[in-house]
Amino acid sequence: MCLRVYCLILAMPVTETKPNILIVDDDESLRHLLVISAKSRGWHPVAAETGREGLQLLNSAIMAVVLDHGLPDGDGIEVLAQLREKQPDVPVIMLTGLNDVETAVRALKAGADDYLTKPFDLDRLFSTIGEACRVRKQASGPRLIVDTGSQTGTSASTSWKSQSPRMRELFLQMEKAARLDITVLLTGESGTGKTFIAREVHHMSPRAAEAFIPVSCPALPRELLESELFGHEKGAFTGATAARAGRFEQASKGTIFLDEIGDLPAKLQPKLLTVLQNQEFFRVGGNRILQTEARIIAATNIDLLARVADGQFREDLYYRLNILELHLPPLRDRIEDLPDLVNSALDRIAAKRGAMPWRVTPSALEVLKNHHWPGNIRQLENVIERATVFAAGEELDERDFAPLLKDRQGAPSTAPSGHHTLQDVERLTFIEAYQRCGENKARTARDLGIAERTVYNLLAKYGLK
Numbered sequence: 001m002c003l004r005v006y007c008l009i010l011a012m013p014v015t016e017t018k019p020n021i022l023i024v025d026d027d028e029s030l031r032h033l034l035v036i037s038a039k040s041r042g043w044h045p046v047a048a049e050t051g052r053e054g055l056q057l058l059n060s061a062i063m064a065v066v067l068d069h070g071l072p073d074g075d076g077i078e079v080l081a082q083l084r085e086k087q088p089d090v091p092v093i094m095l096t097g098l099n100d101v102e103t104a105v106r107a108l109k110a111g112a113d114d115y116l117t118k119p120f121d122l123d124r125l126f127s128t129i130g131e132a133c134r135v136r137k138q139a140s141g142p143r144l145i146v147d148t149g150s151q152t153g154t155s156a157s158t159s160w161k162s163q164s165p166r167m168r169e170l171f172l173q174m175e176k177a178a179r180l181d182i183t184v185l186l187t188g189e190s191g192t193g194k195t196f197i198a199r200e201v202h203h204m205s206p207r208a209a210e211a212f213i214p215v216s217c218p219a220l221p222r223e224l225l226e227s228e229l230f231g232h233e234k235g236a237f238t239g240a241t242a243a244r245a246g247r248f249e250q251a252s253k254g255t256i257f258l259d260e261i262g263d264l265p266a267k268l269q270p271k272l273l274t275v276l277q278n279q280e281f282f283r284v285g286g287n288r289i290l291q292t293e294a295r296i297i298a299a300t301n302i303d304l305l306a307r308v309a310d311g312q313f314r315e316d317l318y319y320r321l322n323i324l325e326l327h328l329p330p331l332r333d334r335i336e337d338l339p340d341l342v343n344s345a346l347d348r349i350a351a352k353r354g355a356m357p358w359r360v361t362p363s364a365l366e367v368l369k370n371h372h373w374p375g376n377i378r379q380l381e382n383v384i385e386r387a388t389v390f391a392a393g394e395e396l397d398e399r400d401f402a403p404l405l406k407d408r409q410g411a412p413s414t415a416p417s418g419h420h421t422l423q424d425v426e427r428l429t430f431i432e433a434y435q436r437c438g439e440n441k442a443r444t445a446r447d448l449g450i451a452e453r454t455v456y457n458l459l460a461k462y463g464l465k
Contacts, residue, residue, distance in 0.1 A: 095120070358395065363398045367405065386404055
């Protein structure tokens with residue numbers, strides 16, 4: 001009986017396990033070591049010496065790729081671009097013998113999930129591969145949950161929800177940006193969430209335990225912005241009765257977030273360039289060189305290259321800021337996320353007011369989905385909060401939203417009718433201009449011909465966020 005079973009086992013066909021990790025490296029000894037190490041960790045590797053051979057071996061069964069930067073038949077980054085065309089979602093770890101930021105940024109921009117500089121620790125490599133696979137797997141589903149650290153970028157947690165492939169890719173880029181201690185430029189329309197993204201990059205970085213210092217460039221009077229950023233010495237100007245540390249000193253080893261950097265006055269641009277190049281600056285009225293280790297994250301909702309072409313923004317400063325760019329898509333290009341954004345906003349409003357959460361009817365969601373949303377998520381949250389103020393019950397339908405979604409193409413006018421005071425007219429005119437400008441404060445000020453500080457005062461006066 002036992003002999004018959006043994007013979008049957010011998011007669012069974014041997015099933016060959018398909019390779020699930022691709023190793024591309026022209027160094028024969030290293031390639032052999034990586035194959036052995038992968039097998040010892042439960043992987044089924046296949047190896048290639050050249051980029052062309054690696055691309056031929058790539059298939060849907062491959063779960064991860066280890067790719068060398070320097071290959072006999074070309075740059076590994078060029079191979080990565082071709083690899084991404086064939087398998088856009090497979091995790092790729094780039095190996096490089098060049099320990100410089102420029103190579104790392106090129107690799108990450110080309111689509112690498114991470115990079116390691118030779119020589120590297122094998123446990124670290126396979127830990128990095130495992131983490132990249134985990135993140136990619138979560139990003140392919142409807143939810144992306146990322147663990148970040150309150151102290152070192154590894155222990156606290158936050159949840160991001162997105163049905164949008166563009167947003168899921170952005171979340172992956174955020175993690176890469178957090179690990180690289182370089183300057184990041186956030187671009188996108190007003191209201192897309194650039195401040196939120198800046199905070200999340202900081203909280204995921206090794207600087208998470210340090211300060212996060214936001215500065216809105218157009219929010220402060222231009223004559224005070226230099227002092228706000230770099231500080232001043234006692235007697236530097238009228239009213240400077242004591243020395244004061246600026247935001248760069250306050251940020252110390254943390255992160256300084258320069259919002260709406262395109263509005264930075266021309267006279268301050270050389271001073272910021274010096275900080276980026278040398279990590280040095282002077283206080284206003286001071287002659288002592290101060291050092292900063294702060295990481296800079298900048299954001300803009302305008303075309304900085306157009307400002308460079310117009311001579312309003314320094315070209316060298318632009319390239320110093322744009323080491324790694326993260327672009328936030330407008331709400332209309334990620335409209336599939338709108339239901340989750342609506343529900344999240346309603347939950348926050350209910351918690352703030354101590355009320356039961358509201359429900360939104362399907363017809364109301366359709367109305368919201370069909371709106372253009374020039375002010376993006378900020379405008380959406382504003383509309384939702386205003387709708388809840390006058391809601392008759394716990395359900396919001398299209399009648400609650402339609403009057404709040406006025407635009408300038410055939411929608412109901414916001415002009416006052418009947419008897420209104422001058423203050424009513426001023427309020428409605430301001431709100432219409434604010435929404436027309438996508439809730440951008442600097443643009444609203446220019447549109448109405450008023451000071452930016454006046455826009456902030458009117459927002460506070462009318463109870464708007």
